[in-house]
Amino acid sequence: MSDRELSPESIVVSSGRPPIESDAGLNIDISMNATRHAGGPIGYGRYGNENWTALETAIGALEGGRTLVFSSGIAAISAVYSLLPIGSVVTASHQGYSGVTTLLKNLEASGRIEVRFVDVANTNEVLDSLPGSSLLWLESPTNPMLDIADLPTLISSAKSAGIGVGVDNTFATPLNQNPLSMGADIVMHSVTKFISGHSDILMGSLSTNDPALFTRLEDARKFNGAIAGSFESWLALRGLRTLSVRLERGESNTLELAKRLSAHPAVSRVRYPGLVSDPHHNLAKSFMKGFGAVFSFELKDGAKMADALCSSSVLISHATSLGGVETLWERRRRWSGESASVPESLIRVSVGCENIEDLWSDIEQAFKNAG
Ligand SMILES: Cc1ncc(COP(=O)(O)O)c(C=O)c1O
Structure with missing residues (x-):
């Protein structure tokens, strides 16, 4: 193999496969195990799974960060918000996917967070809302209005003010934009949509290249428990191939x-x-x-x-x-x-x-x- 870096079109086909050895399958087997013999790095079904790892390897290679998969897109977003201290201020899109807006409104109503809803296509409005926020949550293109946020400007402005940035990349897919490369802390996908691609499963993912944040998110998955099924992970990886x-x-x-x-x-x-x-x-x-x-x-x-x-x-x-x-x-x-x-x-x-x-x-x- 040459030193040439693989293109995303090749990564979707080749990433997350088992090691090459005689008679090894080209595809990862479906692992149906709630528990494992003691002494290994996984130990229990809520902590890890070969099918998650294979899919995470592929999404991570496309987004340029380490990835965790969840039982749905909303479960992935909930894991992020579960890390915020009570009373945190979040700046978020008012015109994004309605399920996320409802989740944020519910978190606000229960006193967990304060949300400043903004028009993400209006860069000045977003920038004005940043002081005092601890998280900027963006979706672009937005669902269902197809508005575009100026991701490079908004991400770099938030980061230079020390504010965390998460981007819902579901509409763009990892083939059309990679917010981690623009400086975002977290990229989220509803894997339910383009990544799996066949309207037959629900899953979500989070990618980050911050090791401490990765560990906290992994802990949230373990102990909030919104884990993906093995078969769903296998199907999502099969869908990602195309x-x-x-x-x-x-x-x-x-x-x-x-x-x-x-x-x-x-x-x-x-x-x-x-x-x-x-x-x-x-x-x-x-x-x-x-x-x-x-x-x-x-x-x-x-x-x-x-x-x-x-x-x-x-x-x-x-x-x-x-x-x-x-x-x-x-x-x-x-x-x-x-x-x-x-x-x-x-x-x-x-x-x-x-x-x-x-x-x-x-x-x-x-x-x-x-x-
Ligand atoms: C942009 C966007 N983000 C997040 C979600 C939530 O994902 P899921 O339905 O997998 O929980 C959706 C679902 O439609 C979506 O369109």
Whole structure:
């Protein structure tokens, strides 16, 4: 093997495999053990597992830090917040994934933390909120508005003020941006989405290159107990193997659908940082390698039409979540927890690997049948 460093497209395929020896499997076996004979480094099923380690090795190699996997994305975020002393001030996105906003509001209501919710696309607003904060929690691109935070500026400003930074990298994937390389302390993924890629498991991950923080987070996983299953970890690693090809197809389909819907007479606005006309395009281009496979659009005719459209598709599933091989869409405000800043008619689309003309013809027939 040459000294050439592997590209991310090769890391997703090759990382986290067993050592090469005669008759060793190419894939790690599924370890179903709650306990182990005494004397080894693992000892008990809540402390470690070969399937976690294999997946952690691969995600860690992509993000450039040591990684821990959890039972869900929310469990991973909860582990981070469990480390904060009571009364800590957190600056966080008001327009991110609604489940995270709810978690933070609940932590605030119970007196654990104080949250300053900000518009992460407004750099000055975030910077103004930093004094007195102990953690800046960013999500970019945001779910479901596809806003972009100026990650390089915000991370370096927070770090030079001694404030911890965590970035939810779920929408970008480790192939499009690596916040640890920009100075962030923690990168989080809902592994449920693009990393596993098949809408069949829930998992989360945290990566860091701070050894003391890693140990504290590992301790939180051990003693809060939000551990991932072995089979789920095995499936997530199997899914990760194809991340680069899934993303390549997903991104090209996304750009094409975003362009066609921008020209559709029933559509009032399309949000996708990959569109040259998008207000976030230039900023996103300055530090992202690609723009991801999720976009959203709004309808001139409002929520009723959006619901009718989503339930009229055949190839595209009317379902929540994102990052799988299959295209999904939904009106986000159908969820009561979604932020009121999200327009009522906004439909979020997670674009999969289907043929682009099949997707477009499904959208056209859905418009016909809904209207
Ligand atoms: C951006 C983002 N972060 C975190 C989560 C939570 O992840 P999970 O559902 O795996 O707990 C989600 C789920 O949709 C998400 O979209």
